[in-house]
Amino acid sequence: MCAMNRSPHSLTAANRALSVSALNRQVKSLLENSFLSIQVIGEISNFARPSSGHWYFTLKDSKAQVRCAMFRGRNTATGFVPREGDEVVVTARVSLYEGRGDYQLICERMEKSGLGQLQQAFEALKAKLDKEGLFEQSRKRPLPAHPKHLGVVTSPTGAAIHDILTVLKRRFPGLPVTLYPTAVQGQEAAGQIVRAIELANRHASADVLIVGRGGGSLEDLWPFNEEAVARAILDSAIPVVSAVGHEVDVSISDLVADQRAATPSAAAEMLSPDRNALNLRLQQLRRRLLSRMSWQLDKKRQQLNSARQRLRHPGDKVREHMQAVDRLELRLARATNRHIQLQRSRLEQLQRRLQRVTPINRINQHRERLTQIEQLMPRLMQAHLERSRLRLAQQSGKLQSVSPLATLERGYSILLDSKGQAVSDSTRVNPGDKLEARLHQGRLQCTVDSIDE
Structure with missing residues (x-):
């Protein structure tokens, strides 16, 4: 180591x-x-x-x-x-x-x-237009409840027009749509949007306009923050719905427009009637109408039955008048008998008085007077009877003039169906039906060949 x-x-x-x-x-x-x-x-x-x-x-x-x-x-x-x-x-x-x-x-x-500069420009323009009153709710116009023609100011190739048409196809495909094509971003976009709005107003075919595009950055949406676009929306004679960007985006156009929609699809939803809801409403109204008609028919049917029960047969009325004539004749006979009885009673009284005062001449005179009275009495009674018969004939003539039998005597007839009901309406019979014609004397059995209404 x-x-x-x-x-x-x-x-x-x-x-x-x-x-x-x-x-x-x-x-x-x-x-x-x-x-x-x-x-x-x-x-x-x-x-x-x-x-x-x-x-x-x-x-x-x-x-x-x-x-x-x-x-x-x-x-x-x-x-x-x-x-x-x-x-x-x-x-x-x-x-x-x-x-x-x-x-x-x-x-x-x-x-x-660039967002900082754009945001500052946005806030400055917003403050300016707000001060002029362009955002006031009181100047904004109501949208038509059921638009007859929809104008759209947007890009012909963007997602916005596709979304709008998709919603309309689902909700109300019959609503006419006119596209006023324009660029929706870039330096030329603001001028094109202004010209498209002016063109839609010159055409005057649409009764509401959608002005917008899909979402994007502040730079992408900037044409809708231009003052020229805001004033074109303000000057539009057609109500304008601004549909710029997604729900979190708010543009100057949104603030100036008569109504703001979060997206183009939301704008189409807002303006298009719901076909299914309308169909449901129509069905409800149809059911109500049928129910009301059924109620009215039942009511009229009850009224008809009630009137039919109250309506009496003409023969009943004739029989009533005949009974009235019989009662008058009986009253006349009783009155005549009472008058004869009265005269006889007076005659008897006179005879008794005559017997009490017995001068022969006066008796003879009275006898002659009595003879005259006896001779006059039948004539008076005959005259009274004639007057009574005359009044009776007059009453009978009046009665006969209103009697359906008198109508039959003039050549008219009454048609009766198989149930014995009078036929007054040609719609109640059909060709081939058997009818009975009642005449003044006799009856005829008839068959319906054709009907003229």
Whole structure:
């Protein structure tokens, strides 16, 4: 066994050397103290989100890259999850991951590139238009309950028009739709949207407009935050529904429009009648109508039966009048007999008085007077009977004039069906039915050949 000899110089150098961990700690401290907070712009790559909720990614440009970490307590306030290729601006501290010796950025905030300037422009325009009263609820117009024609201002190739047509096909496929095509993002989009709204107003065929597109970043949605688009919506004579982005997105167009929909699909749902609900309502109304008609028919049928029971046969009325004539004749006979009895009683009284006063002349005179009275009495009685017969004939004539039998004497007839009911309506008989015609004298058996209504 041999011993290794070390020189004093090598021992001194070893004592002065830093360990790797000590070096990394010093570099980490130096970096963190030198770069307290900086903003870095770059493109996201190698994005990873483990179950811990922390974000790890690389921020790069065309010439370099740097590793980044954004812990869960910070990234929950970002409001979006970055994707590969997104250009973002991070506010971060420069640090060192001691375990690998890699320097990295510890991100405190993240926003998409240009978002800060756009957000400021959005807030400024929003405040300006709000001050002018463009967002006032009182100036917004009601939407038609059942639109007859729908206008859509959007991209002809985007998802928005596809979603709208899909909803309409499901809910109310008969609703006419006119597409006014326009770009929905980019520098030319705002002008095209304005011209499309103006064109829809010149056509004046639609009674409501959907202006919108699918979701996207603030930059993608920016044409709907342009003042020109807001004022075109304001000036539209046709009510406008703004359907820009997803539910979390709110644009200037949403605030100015008469109604805001969270998505194009929601706008189509809002404006289209529900075919199934309408069919259900029609069925309910049909059932109510049939029930009401059935009730009315039953009521009229009861009224008809009641009237039929109250209606008396003409023969009954004739018999009543005949009985009345018989009663009058009997009264006349009784009155005549009473009158004769009275005259006889007076005659007897006169005879008794005559016997009491016996002058022969007066007796003769009275006898002659009596003879005259006896001769006159039959004539008076005959005259009275004639007057009574005349009145009786007049009453009988009046009775005969209202009697159905008099109608039969003039050549008319009464048609009776097989049940003996009078036929007054041609719809109650059919060709081939057997009828009986009652005449003034006799009856005829008839067969129906044809019916003229």
